[in-house]
Amino acid sequence: MKITFYGGVGEVGRSCALLESNEKNLLLDAGIKLGEKVEYPLIPDDVLEGISNIAVSHAHLDHSGFLPHIYARSPLRPEIFATKPTRDLMGVLLADYLKIQKIREQTPEFGESEVNELMQKIKLQEFGKQFSAGFGVTFLNAGHILGSAMTLVEDDGKKVLYSGDISMRNTRILEGAQRNVHADALMVESTYAGKEDVLPSARESMLRFVTSINETLREGGFVLVPSFAVGRAQEILLALEDYMRSGVLTKAPIYIDGMILKAMRIYRQNVIYASESIKMRILTSDDDPFKSKFFHVPRTRNREDVFKEPAIIITTSGMLLGGPALIYLERMCSDPKNKLIIVGYQAQGTLGRKILEGEKKVRLGDREIQLEMKVESIRISGHADRNELLHFIKGTRGLKKVFLVHGEKGGELREDLEKDYEVVVPRLLEEHDI
Ligand SMILES: [Zn+2]
Ligand SMILES: [Zn+2]
Structure with missing residues (x-):
């Protein structure tokens, strides 16, 4: 088997690698990189037109956003494999990406028809059941967002495991990634591979x-929490609901805005894929945490109805690149009683990053605003941290070769692994044997 990396190496974004052997091939993820401009995997047209199968690890656009481009560019419509929650969540995220494309690009490469066609074509697969995608492939729980999968590929007695994005922690909604899998080679994410990337426990952060x-x-202020639509938002909402019900968190309305609401409905519809504890709670009682009485939806376009009494607002976009978060920020910024809490990763050049770095005068479109509100950063992560990554890698049975992908600091993990494994921190367009 050989593998070629077209994106998602030395960076977070545009995950995309091609596995080939004899006449068979399988693309592992097809993502884009969202920032000031959108970046695509560097996959040449002749390679792209020969792809027969694609396995999608999870719905986030850095793993799935390139799919409509492939359908627009390739006459051969490759088969696409994913779990059901991944497909359902992709429906929401790709529809949003289509909107962004229409706004940003004069002639978008794809339209509704490509999105609809690929959504219909996805072949749904269950965790733990092998299926044929050129190779023998099995999806295993990755613990990152609902439906997120690790992809285990078998060929000629050899096994390759691609982690996708992983989290080891049991959360309110998900059980941590499956461990101790048997694999000869492992391609593992390394978002938090840096030496300083040891995160406090989920409970501590919460x-x-x-x-x-x-x-x-208590001071009478409002709290704004910008969040990515899928994953963190649902974990945060269910945690707040839990703390509020038990009295640890002061009772106040929790407003949910932007795409988070749609993603929340899909989480509820696919609750069968969530942790045992949440399924039990829904099955054995009338109280459904996804439909909590503490949750509210704003009723007016300008969101003024939200500001009647102190409240918590959870809304997109996570890096303050757009979405309702900006409406709230403008409304709240001049009152020092209010607070902005940044919970997720903020990419270079984004408004979220600028605020995190202490800027007080920031631009919102054509206006400049002065931030008098409090700003705090509390990392609530959906990724394994450095120690968990090491633990996961060392727990993989029969392992010989490790590829560190999906991160900028793979090199910092290398020395901890080198004496036991062959370690590769691949670069773009590199080809390796497995
Ligand atoms: Zn992800
Ligand atoms: Zn990712």
């Missing part, structure tokens, strides 16, 4: 988050 929100609510 308690800091709740304490910080309590402070603001």
Whole structure:
């Protein structure tokens, strides 16, 4: 088997690698990189037109956003394989990406028809059941967002495991990634591979988050939490619901805005893929945490109805690149009682990053605003941290070769692994044997 990396190496974004052997091929993810401009995998047209199968690890656009481009460019419509929650969540995220393309590009490469066609073509697969995608392929739980999968590929007695994005922690919604898988080669994400990337426990971060929100609510202020639509938002909402119900968090309306709401419905519809504890709670009682009485939806376009009494607002976009978050930010920024809590990764050049780095005068479109509100950063992560990555890699049975992908700091993990494995931090367009 050989593997070629077309994106998602030395960077977070546009994950895309091609596995080939004899006449068979399988593309592992087809993502884009969203920032000031959109970047695509560097896959040449002649290679792209020969792709027969694509396995999608999860719905996030850095793993699925390139699919409509492939359908627009290739006359051979490759088969696409994904779990059901991945397909359903992709429906929401690709529809949004289509909107962005229409706004940004004069002549978008794809339209509704490509999105609809590929959505209909996806072949749904269950966790733990092998299927044929050129190679023998099995999806295993990755613990990152609902439906997220690791992809285990078998060929000629050899096994390759692609982690996709992974989280080891049991959360309110998900069980951590499956461990101790048997594989000769492992292609593993390394978002938090850096030496300083040891994160506090999920519980610790959540308690800091709740304490910080309590402070603001008691002072009579509003809390704004920009979040990515799929994954973190649902974890945060269910955690807040839990703390509020038990009295640890001050009672206040929690407003949900932007695409988070649609993603929340899909989480609820696919709850069968969530952790045992949440399924039990829904099955054995009338109280459904996804439909909590604490959750509210804004009723007016300008969101003024939200500002009647101190409240918590969870909304897109996560890096303040657009979405309702900007409406709230403008409304809230001049009151020092209010607070902005940044929970996710903020890419270079984004408004979120600028605010995180201490800028107080920022541009919102054609206006300049002055930030008088409090700003806090509490990392609530959906990725394994450095120690968990090492643990995961070392737990993989029969492992000989490790590829560190999906991160800027793979090199910092290399020395901890080198004496036991052949370690590769691949570069774009590199081809390797497995
Ligand atoms: Zn992801
Ligand atoms: Zn990712």
